[in-house]
Amino acid sequence: MSSRTKSLYHKAALQAGLQAVGPEEMRELKGVLLGMMDEFLAVCQRHRLTVMMRSGTLLGAARHKGFIPWDDDLDFMMPRKDYDRFLEVFDREMGQAYVVQTPRTEPNACFGFMKIRKKGTAFVEVETAGLPIHKGLFLDVFPLENAPASRTGRFFHGLACILLKQITTATALYRYPSAPMKVLRKHSGKLNRLLAMREGLGFLFSFFSVGWWNRATENLCARYRHRPSQFLVAPYGGKGYFGEVYPREVFFPTVLLPFEGRQLPAPGQWEQWLLTKYGNFMQVPADGSREIHWVAEWSLASAVQQQERK
Numbered sequence: 128m129s130s131r132t133k134s135l136y137h138k139a140a141l142q143a144g145l146q147a148v149g150p151e152e153m154r155e156l157k158g159v160l161l162g163m164m165d166e167f168l169a170v171c172q173r174h175r176l177t178v179m180m181r182s183g184t185l186l187g188a189a190r191h192k193g194f195i196p197w198d199d200d201l202d203f204m205m206p207r208k209d210y211d212r213f214l215e216v217f218d219r220e221m222g223q224a225y226v227v228q229t230p231r232t233e234p235n236a237c238f239g240f241m242k243i244r245k246k247g248t249a250f251v252e253v254e255t256a257g258l259p260i261h262k263g264l265f266l267d268v269f270p271l272e273n274a275p276a277s278r279t280g281r282f283f284h285g286l287a288c289i290l291l292k293q294i295t296t297a298t299a300l301y302r303y304p305s306a307p308m309k310v311l312r313k314h315s316g317k318l319n320r321l322l323a324m325r326e327g328l329g330f331l332f333s334f335f336s337v338g339w340w341n342r343a344t345e346n347l348c349a350r351y352r353h354r355p356s357q358f359l360v361a362p363y364g365g366k367g368y369f370g371e372v373y374p375r376e377v378f379f380p381t382v383l384l385p386f387e388g389r390q391l392p393a394p395g396q397w398e399q400w401l402l403t404k405y406g407n408f409m410q411v412p413a414d415g416s417r418e419i420h421w422v423a424e425w426s427l428a429s430a431v432q433q434q435e436r437k
Contacts, residue, residue: 152425156264157194159427161387163225163245163266164201168391170220176209179381179392181269182365182404189401190409193387204269204361207352210241213268226261230345234338236260237299239292239345239363241268251424253311257303264427269363272349273356274372281358285368288348292363293325294332295340301329302337307423366404373400 171178180188182202187195205213217227226244228236235258236242244263251262275281300322312319332340348362357375364371377400383390384397394400401408 153197153199155427156199156425159245159248159264160199160201160266163243163264165389166221166224167203167243167266167268170216171205171209171213173220174212174216176205176213177381177392178203178205178209178268179378179394180204180384180386181361181394181400182267184386184391185384185393185397186401186405186408188384188386188391188393189397190411192385200265200267202267202269204271206271206359207273207349210268210270214241226263228260228265230338230341233260234336234341235299235303237295237337237341238267239295239341239348240270240361242266243268249424249426250422253307253421253423254305256307256423257305258299259303264425269361270349271359271361271378273351273354274358274360275351276356276358281360281369281372284347284350285360285362285372288344288362288368291340291344291347294328295337295344297325297329298332298335298340299329299337301326301333370404373403 168178170176179185180202181204183195183198183200184202187193187198214227214229214232217225221227221243224246226233226246228238228242228244230236230239237258242265244261244265246263248264249262250264255262275284304326308322312322358372359375359378360368360373361371362368377396378394380395381392382395382397384393385391
């Protein structure tokens, strides 16, 4: 979702009277997320897989030594070879309690990156409520792809990745409309017009399934997986392809930062990464400019019970 769409979406959600997750629920949710994270990172450690914090998780580690107070998710990134290796071992390591979503394992999950969802939970985000996918509480894991060495190569690769990503999400919006989002659209003419244009794009490209476009996008983004490069990119990151390209040395070697009483891996030049993404990242944003995930439905009952038994 682009920054413009996010802004319109946020305003419409407030006008529609949607409620974000409350303080008590947020504490429960973060407790479950930390348990999920611990299991994920333990698998990575056992198999010697490289993983790093990113986005709000890295920002929270730098600024708050843990979660951003109003944040309700966890974000990581892995080099493509480690990302693929994790998928190979997922079933035997985590498959009993979790579902993994990628364009290969659940084609209608049109996020592009991996989501690890906990079975027996529900966390239905407004914008993706219509997708016929598992909608449990999740961790986000982004692949770090090799990018072309030349600026021209990155330009054309980036344009192609952005185009296919837009087609994929537009086709999903057209084929699987979100009922809660329809309510929000009534509160914002601008949001309604923007989404109507995207639905029109989705209609034009709906001759192939969402899964087909989703896999085509992943194949294109990972095109250089076997070609060593001095540049890495997270094509599905919030800043878009061109805002997510960094020299390899920004990431390696990794370092450890404190997060909720733990030491978690981060890019070696994490300050540079955060400065590029957020600007003055140590400044706490005002209430109106904080990123909030609006949830249509959620339930953690089974996960909380499991934690209590432990």
